[in-house]
Amino acid sequence: MTAYVIPLIFLTVLIITFVKRKNGYSVFVDGSKSALSLMAEVFPYLLTVMMAVELFRASGVSAAVSSAVEPVMNFFGIPKELTELILVRPLSGAGALAVLDNIYTLYGTDTYVGLCASIIYGSSETIFYVSSIYFSKSDIKNLRYSIPVALIATFTGCVLGCFVMKLM
Amino acid sequence: MNVIWFLILVSGTVAMLFTDPDGAIRAMLTGSGNAVTLAMTLIATYGFWLGFFALMDKTGVSDFIAKILKPVIRLLFKDADDKTRKYISMNISANLLGLGNASTPMGINAINSMNKGAKYATTDMIMLVVISATSLQLIPSTVIGMRIAHGSNAPTAFLLPCMLSTVTSTVVGVMLVKLFSRIFGEKPRERKKKKAATPSGAAFSPPVLLTPRPAAKSDLSSKGGKA
Numbered sequence: 472m473t474a475y476v477i478p479l480i481f482l483t484v485l486i487i488t489f490v491k492r493k494n495g496y497s498v499f500v501d502g503s504k505s506a507l508s509l510m511a512e513v514f515p516y517l518l519t520v521m522m523a524v525e526l527f528r529a530s531g532v533s534a535a536v537s538s539a540v541e542p543v544m545n546f547f548g549i550p551k552e553l554t555e556l557i558l559v560r561p562l563s564g565a566g567a568l569a570v571l572d573n574i575y576t577l578y579g580t581d582t583y584v585g586l587c588a589s590i591i592y593g594s595s596e597t598i599f600y601v602s603s604i605y606f607s608k609s610d611i612k613n614l615r616y617s618i619p620v621a622l623i624a625t626f627t628g629c630v631l632g633c634f635v636m637k638l639m
Numbered sequence: 640m641n642v643i644w645f646l647i648l649v650s651g652t653v654a655m656l657f658t659d660p661d662g663a664i665r666a667m668l669t670g671s672g673n674a675v676t677l678a679m680t681l682i683a684t685y686g687f688w689l690g691f692f693a694l695m696d697k698t699g700v701s702d703f704i705a706k707i708l709k710p711v712i713r714l715l716f717k718d719a720d721d722k723t724r725k726y727i728s729m730n731i732s733a734n735l736l737g738l739g740n741a742s743t744p745m746g747i748n749a750i751n752s753m754n755k756g757a758k759y760a761t762t763d764m765i766m767l768v769v770i771s772a773t774s775l776q777l778i779p780s781t782v783i784g785m786r787i788a789h790g791s792n793a794p795t796a797f798l799l800p801c802m803l804s805t806v807t808s809t810v811v812g813v814m815l816v817k818l819f820s821r822i823f824g825e826k827p828r829e830r831k832k833k834k835a836a837t838p839s840g841a842a843f844s845p846p847v848l849l850t851p852r853p854a855a856k857s858d859l860s861s862k863g864g865k866a
Contacts, residue, residue, distance in 0.1 A: 477736060481691070487698040495694055502693025506686035509744055510678055517681075518674040523644055525670025526651035526663060535654070565673065571785065580791035589786060589797040593779030594804035596739070598772040599643070605746045605768055606760070613759035614768070615827050616819050621772035624812030628773070632804030636797065 509608075516603045524563040533558055547630045548637070549591075550584045552577075556591055557629065561598035561622060568592075583636065590632040595625045681740060688741035692729060704728050715770070715813065716763045723752045727767060737776050746771055759827045762820040769812040776805055 488495040527533050537554040544554050556574065560567040571592050578584040598621045602614055655663035695701040705712075705721075708728040712719060719727060726749035733742035746767065753763050760768070779801060786794040 477738070484691070484694050484698060484700055487700060488694055491698055493694075493697050498693050498697045499690035502696075503686040503690035505744075506682050506689050509685055509689075509747065510682045513681075513747075514674070514678050517678055518671050519644070521674040521677070522667040522670035523647045523651075525673065526655075526666045527647045529662060529666035529669070530651035530654040531658065532647070532650045532654050565677070568781070568785070571782075572789075575785065575789040580786045580789045581793060581796065585791075586797045586800075589779075589782050590801045590804055593776070593782040593797065593801040594774070594808060596772050596774035596776075601743075601746075601772045602768045604743060605750050605771070606764075608747050608751050609754045611750075611754065611758060611760055611764070613827055615760050615765060616816075616823070617760060617765040617768045617772075620765070620812055620815045620819065621769050624769065624773050624808045624815060627811045628804040628806075628808030631807050632800040635800040635803055639800070 513604055513607045516607045517600075520600060520603060521563065524559075524566055527562070528559065528566055547626075549630060549633050550587055552584050553588055553591060556588055557626070560592065560595050561625070563600070564597045567597075586636050587633045590636060591629050594628055594632055596621075598622060598625065681743075684740045685744050688733075688738070689744055692745065695729070696725075701725055701729055704732055708732070715766055718761070718763050719753070723749055723763075726752060730767070730771065731775070734771060734775055735777055737778050737780055739774070739776075742771065762816065762825060765820075766813070766816050769816050770809060773808040773812040774805060775809045777802070 485495065488498075533555060537558055540558075541551040541554050544551055544557070549557065552574065556567060556570045559570050571588055574588045575585055578588075580586075580589070598618060602617055602621070606612075606614065651666070652663045655666070692701070695704075702725065705725040705728040708731065709724065712724050712727055712731075716724070716727060726745050730742045730745040730749055733739075733745060749767055750764055753761060753767075779798075782797075782801075783794050786797075
């Protein structure tokens with residue numbers, strides 16, 4: 472059903488453009504013009520975050536940190552196999568997808584571990600990426616409590632999701 | 640951000656010194672390469688959605704969406720003006736549809752339009768970042784696709800707890816931002832050493848800071864009256 476939603480919205484807007492006699496072509500060109508300059512602003516942040524994340528994974532530090540915090544995860548009822556997923560997820564979408572793929576291969580998709588992994592990936596975002604990109608065009612450097620709050624909130628959601636999954 | 644980035648780089652490089660001395664630079668260059676690949680994809684995504692958002696803007700569709708979401712946005716964002724509210728509503732609706740990358744340009748625009756020259760994130764900005772970063776996503780299509788690819792018997796079996804989880808995270812996030820804005824106020828606590836040195840701190844006069852809420856409300860209602 473959801474496959475229809477976005478094309479239908481698109482179609483509606485196109486029809487309204489036609490009915491209101493707007494020059495859709497030139498409006499679209501004008502809008503997409505800003506994509507390149509936007510990327511020019513965003514790119515340095517993208518690169519700075521992603522090169523650090525790659526080092527974090529490749530050096531094995533993420534695996535080491537994962538095994539260190541396993542007891543904490545166990546305490547909250549999250550399977551210890553998912554620690555690395557929880558750690559990498561806020562940092563990098565592509566990195567977390569690789570971890571998720573690995574979990575599916577190792578434990579299967581329909582086991583408790585596989586289902587919990589799906590919940591964790593599906594209900595969270597790349598927090599660090601979002602918060603640095605959103606401020607990339609402004610000169611604000613002090614994000615105050617945004618990242619801790621987003622992390623705590625996401626973790627709470629994951630814990631609850633895994634708990635409910637256990638009951639089902 | 641700075642501290643975490645620093646810790647990751649130092650620990651990663653040190654660990655690599657013991658295991659694979661060449662690896663550290665190689666990994667960082669791989670990461671940079673990934674950033675370029677992602678940037679290319681994102682230019683296409685941004686280009687398309689910015690074009691489409693321009694259409695929505697010109698036809699008045701975005702004003703319509705902003706109008707629908709107005710009560711919610713007003714409740715969450717105290718100081719948002721009309722333009723900001725429009726960006727926020729586009730950002731939130733794109734997020735709801737699972738179009739994370741399409742929502743990014745609108746998020747950046749919203750932050751810019753909220754920015755009145757302060758050096759720190761305002762409560763409204765934090766609220767927007769937290770809402771986006773806790774991803775109120777209704778259909779996690781990536782995960783479903785991946786589960787199907789791995790031959791799952793029930794690709795959507797996780798959806799109910801997943802939705803519960805994403806809703807909980809957003810609700811908890813919003814409540815924490817509300818709570819923290821009460822506790823910490825609108826302005827970050829300055830370190831004592833810097834206090835005398837930074838003139839930017841003096842630019843915000845205390846009377847304005849003490850009454851941000853009533854001022855914001857009257858501002859909103861006057862603007863709402865015009866619209």
